[in-house]
Amino acid sequence: MVTDTRYTVRQLASIAGVSVRTLHHYDAIGLLRPPRDPSNGYRRYDHAALLRLQQILFLRELGLSLDAIRDVLDRPDFDLLAALEQHREALRERQRRLARLLDTVERTIQHLKGEIEMSSHDLFAGFSEEQQAAYEEEAARRWDEQTVRESNRRWRSYSDEKKRAILDEGRAIYTDLIAAMPEGPASPRVQDCVRRWHEHLRNFYEPALEGLLGLADLYNEDPQFNATFVKMHPDLAPFMREAVKVYVERLQGHREP
Amino acid sequence: MVTDTRYTVRQLASIAGVSVRTLHHYDAIGLLRPPRDPSNGYRRYDHAALLRLQQILFLRELGLSLDAIRDVLDRPDFDLLAALEQHREALRERQRRLARLLDTVERTIQHLKGEIEMSSHDLFAGFSEEQQAAYEEEAARRWDEQTVRESNRRWRSYSDEKKRAILDEGRAIYTDLIAAMPEGPASPRVQDCVRRWHEHLRNFYEPALEGLLGLADLYNEDPQFNATFVKMHPDLAPFMREAVKVYVERLQGHREP
DNA sequence: CTAAACCATCACGTTACGTCAGAGTCAAGC
DNA sequence: GCTTGACTCTGACGTAACGTGATGGTTTAG
Numbered sequence A, B: 001m002v003t004d005t006r007y008t009v010r011q012l013a014s015i016a017g018v019s020v021r022t023l024h025h026y027d028a029i030g031l032l033r034p035p036r037d038p039s040n041g042y043r044r045y046d047h048a049a050l051l052r053l054q055q056i057l058f059l060r061e062l063g064l065s066l067d068a069i070r071d072v073l074d075r076p077d078f079d080l081l082a083a084l085e086q087h088r089e090a091l092r093e094r095q096r097r098l099a100r101l102l103d104t105v106e107r108t109i110q111h112l113k114g115e116i117e118m119s120s121h122d123l124f125a126g127f128s129e130e131q132q133a134a135y136e137e138e139a140a141r142r143w144d145e146q147t148v149r150e151s152n153r154r155w156r157s158y159s160d161e162k163k164r165a166i167l168d169e170g171r172a173i174y175t176d177l178i179a180a181m182p183e184g185p186a187s188p189r190v191q192d193c194v195r196r197w198h199e200h201l202r203n204f205y206e207p208a209l210e211g212l213l214g215l216a217d218l219y220n221e222d223p224q225f226n227a228t229f230v231k232m233h234p235d236l237a238p239f240m241r242e243a244v245k246v247y248v249e250r251l252q253g254h255r256e257p
Numbered sequence C: 001c002t003a004a005a006c007c008a009t010c011a012c013g014t015t016a017c018g019t020c021a022g023a024g025t026c027a028a029g030c
Numbered sequence D: 001g002c003t004t005g006a007c008t009c010t011g012a013c014g015t016a017a018c019g020t021g022a023t024g025g026t027t028t029a030g
Helices: A009-016 A020-028 A047-061 A066-074 A080-122 A129-142 A145-156 A160-183 A188-201 A209-221 A223-232 A236-255 B009-016 B020-028 B047-061 B066-074 B080-122 B129-142 B145-156 B160-183 B188-201 B209-221 B223-232 B236-255
Strands: none
Touching: A009 A020, A009 A047, A020 A047, A047 A066, A080 B080, A160 A188, A160 A236, A188 A209, A188 A236, A209 A236, A223 A236, B009 B020, B009 B047, B020 B047, B047 B066, B160 B188, B160 B236, B188 B209, B188 B236, B209 B236, B223 B236
């Protein structure tokens, strides 16, 4: 009395929780080749095939490619451990990359939210007016209403006179900053400009210290912002990053010496 | 005097640090379509194209698909923030998944290292002898030499008599365990078996408490191990997981009440 | 004027299958 | 014996974002 359970494709597929197509595929690439019924060409899987399939799925869960899985299962020297160790490194690298990505995305989101104001008031030179109008309208509708409303309220609370003054001040800061560039990012004149820039931002929202760094980064990384800065001066964006870095470090030094 | 710098594909490609093929591709999918020179059909990129390309690459860096990038750039309602927030969630999910994967891989590696011994002595029922021999030979060559040598030294230090006794004890433990299963995983009889199992493992290496849990998991997850356990009793592997969990919790309770 | 370098358009390869399409096969009910 | 529905088979195309030639026309430096 021999145990000779045989499964059809569909049976094995439902047992293992994969699609029939997947089994066809594994057959086609030589990963799991069942014998055929000579009379009709049907695939007949046996219990050993089920076990092998489970191994395949286990290794696939670990993220190995089907090629690698075939090597692992078919080579008698069974390089599983080495393969896994190599794979672990790849996973770690992907994780590091993901972390960096998330960080950048996160910062971009934060500053995009802050810069609903920023881009429209501080940096509107980079956008056409129609773009600007549509942009703002959409923004007010879509984004976290409290934040936006708070932020907009502050801006709207200013008189037209003051609005104009603020925008003029913004332009003046960048003009002065460019003029002071030859003296170096840590020079008193430049640092005074950065201080004014920091004050200036508070007309729109309350920036955190680290936020300043991220913002300066964004000026360099985001082509839209970067284009605006390049128009003013080709080296302005990287220069600001340096200057803001010095500025923030000094302020943090004061808070926790 | 108009600034009308024009770039050929190769020029733009080298400026932006992408391949010519990539620009062809972006043209083909309508992401970046430059006007053509009517005389020869060459692509002529202008400065605006360069800026747009930089935007594309920035968003690509964030992991957005080219489809999504096209939507972001071509729709005037500029859904970038919403897209990024959605994308952030996807990234977080991928990160969670990666973390789980790494965890499993890590545990598998650890136990595979421990189970160079385990699988050959404790669980060799699941392997053919030739497989076993090749496996061990490879293992000794490939894996961290100190660990393996230490581990092997311990095993070799035993007399043949003791070796046989250890293997017999291993089989006896599982037999007793299966017999005690009806009394439940927390029952004294079962817990005594687990204690014996724990002792038994120390014949091969020095297992950490958490390692026991991972090992019991592996008995369930890895089809090779699982197959061995199913042969002994279909419910043995999941049952052991429960029993080991109780065992470890009680021991930890003693150490830090 | 020629050869190198550059341009163009197909078009197939990559991963791990999904998704039809067309045709043969099997078991069951009438 | 025949129809019907469920199942099987083998192609073959589609996916994302290009890489990698193949083939042929164009520009440019010497």
